[in-house]
Amino acid sequence: MNWQSDRHDVKPIYKQIASHLENQIACGEFPSGSKLPSERELAKQLQVNRSTIVAAYEELQALGLVERKHGSGTKVSSDIWGISYKRIPNWRHIVEQGSLLPNVPLFRQIQQETHHSQIIDLASGELSPDLFPSHFFQELMATKPFTWHLGYEKPQGNITLRETICTHVKKKKQIEVTPASILITSGAQQALHLVIQCLLRAGDAIAIEDPSYFYSLPLFQSAGLRIFLLPTDQDGINPDDVERLYKKHRIKMIFVNPHFQNPTGTLLSMERKLHLLEISAKYGIPIVEDDPYSLTSFSGEPVMTLKSMDQHGTVLYVSSLTKLAASGLRIGWVIGPQTVIERLADAKQQVDFGHSIFPEWISHHFLSSEIFDTHIDDMRAKLLQKSNIIMQALQNKLTDKVSYLVPQGGIHLWCKLNQPVNESALIKEAILHGVVFVPGSVLGSKEGYVRFTFGRAEDDLIEEGIDRFAQALSIAIE
Numbered sequence: 001m002n003w004q005s006d007r008h009d010v011k012p013i014y015k016q017i018a019s020h021l022e023n024q025i026a027c028g029e030f031p032s033g034s035k036l037p038s039e040r041e042l043a044k045q046l047q048v049n050r051s052t053i054v055a056a057y058e059e060l061q062a063l064g065l066v067e068r069k070h071g072s073g074t075k076v077s078s079d080i081w082g083i084s085y086k087r088i089p090n091w092r093h094i095v096e097q098g099s100l101l102p103n104v105p106l107f108r109q110i111q112q113e114t115h116h117s118q119i120i121d122l123a124s125g126e127l128s129p130d131l132f133p134s135h136f137f138q139e140l141m142a143t144k145p146f147t148w149h150l151g152y153e154k155p156q157g158n159i160t161l162r163e164t165i166c167t168h169v170k171k172k173k174q175i176e177v178t179p180a181s182i183l184i185t186s187g188a189q190q191a192l193h194l195v196i197q198c199l200l201r202a203g204d205a206i207a208i209e210d211p212s213y214f215y216s217l218p219l220f221q222s223a224g225l226r227i228f229l230l231p232t233d234q235d236g237i238n239p240d241d242v243e244r245l246y247k248k249h250r251i252k253m254i255f256v257n258p259h260f261q262n263p264t265g266t267l268l269s270m271e272r273k274l275h276l277l278e279i280s281a282k283y284g285i286p287i288v289e290d291d292p293y294s295l296t297s298f299s300g301e302p303v304m305t306l307k308s309m310d311q312h313g314t315v316l317y318v319s320s321l322t323k324l325a326a327s328g329l330r331i332g333w334v335i336g337p338q339t340v341i342e343r344l345a346d347a348k349q350q351v352d353f354g355h356s357i358f359p360e361w362i363s364h365h366f367l368s369s370e371i372f373d374t375h376i377d378d379m380r381a382k383l384l385q386k387s388n389i390i391m392q393a394l395q396n397k398l399t400d401k402v403s404y405l406v407p408q409g410g411i412h413l414w415c416k417l418n419q420p421v422n423e424s425a426l427i428k429e430a431i432l433h434g435v436v437f438v439p440g441s442v443l444g445s446k447e448g449y450v451r452f453t454f455g456r457a458e459d460d461l462i463e464e465g466i467d468r469f470a471q472a473l474s475i476a477i478e
């Protein structure tokens with residue numbers, strides 16, 4: 001419950017809590033007949049004495065708002081119309097009716113924990129603040145006059161930024177494209193959402209990697225898609241599995257994250273890339289290539305994107321600036337056939353009337369600046385260092401207890417726990433010890449795996465994070 005005591009309020013704390021609960025009852029947060037948290041639970045949540053909650057509940061009882069029965073707790077009275085002039089909607093029930101499903105509770109819990117300053121965050125899939133090009137952004141905003149048009153943006157996004165992206169993808173990813181085939185989106189995430197909403201319908205079968213970031217997105221289930229999993233090894237998915245799935249289930253689309261995959265950090269091998277493209281062309285199955293990480297290769301060797309080898313136009317290419325600059329910019333893009341891009345742009349226009357101009361302006365200057373290349377080189381070196389720190393910490397603190405795939409780029413490390421462990425007990429202990437990670441089951445794997453994101457935490461906290469995890473693990477396996 002979201003309540004803070006107000007030190008300037010002359011009302012005693014129990015009355016402040018009673019008023020807060022009264023408001024929540026009045027606005028339908030607690031509908032008539034619903035159960036309120038137990039005295040013990042609420043006292044823990046609000047960090048007050050249990051006697052304060054007892055006094056608050058007694059106050060509400062005196063007002064006729066709640067009924068209290070020994071042994072069965074406190075419930076909102078069935079007759080509470082007196083506190084509102086209108087019939088109160090049952091918001092709890094209403095929020096369960098929407099078509100977009102919520103994130104799974106475990107994922108929401110982990111996300112909430114990452115906001116506490118004492119927690120070491122080995123869970124959030126983003127860069128640590130020291131990797132953001134903040135100086136460049138500050139200088140740009142202080143020195144460059146902003147002259148772009150402030151009206152609604154074009155449905156496909158700003159033309160200057162799209163031209164800049166054409167130059168960027170040609171130079172860095174060997175993708176030849178014109179601005180007409182690009183849509184600017186709010187990160188790769190919105191691109192995926194639009195693809196699902198506009199190009200697929202309920203009942204369609206799709207294939208995703210197992211484990212994968214896609215698995216953690218309720219977007220697929222919300223759209224009523226039938227999801228089939230493609231097992232992965234150190235070289236990514238096996239394209240023969242795609243063919244098998246197509247023959248059996250007529251899959252309509254394949255979603256892959258071929259470079260430094262989230263969560264395994266693996267690269268789809270060249271041989272498999274070519275084979276995948278062949279199968280996609282043979283059966284006419286579109287591939288969504290989700291590629292936020294390919295420029296983070298630790299060796300510095302460029303990787304060949306599927307899109308750059310796509311001779312038959314079967315690949316929709318998705319990328320963003322989240323893992324290259326800053327997640328808060330919310331700039332991503334889709335590259336594909338013009339018909340598809342126009343359809344997605346029309347949907348984006350319906351949803352948000354086009355992109356915000358300011359992140360587009362900043363991203364154009366960032367992508368076309370002289371510092372871009374040095375920033376990427378610097379970032380790759382720092383990510384490599386972080387990955388070495390986490391691997392060293394795993395050796396020091398968890399030898400024999402875990403095995404892992406050595407990341408070749410990206411920001412994640414996929415770790416197998418060598419002994420069986422109860423996942424929820426582990427997560428609970430880890431939070432108590434002040435560290436969060438993503439349990440494998442959220443990403444579609446069986447229990448016994450965890451994803452550590454080494455790109456998010458600052459260098460000096462990574463080892464401490466693994467130390468805390470090791471302590472939590474030793475308690476959870478007892």
Ligand SMILES: Cc1ncc(COP(=O)(O)O)c(C=O)c1O
Pocket residue numbers: 125126186187188189190213257262290292319320321322327331332
């Ligand atoms: C593989 C992959 N795709 C897409 C996204 C979405 O990123 P964004 O919307 O910030 O570009 C992420 C974020 O972690 C990711 O790991």
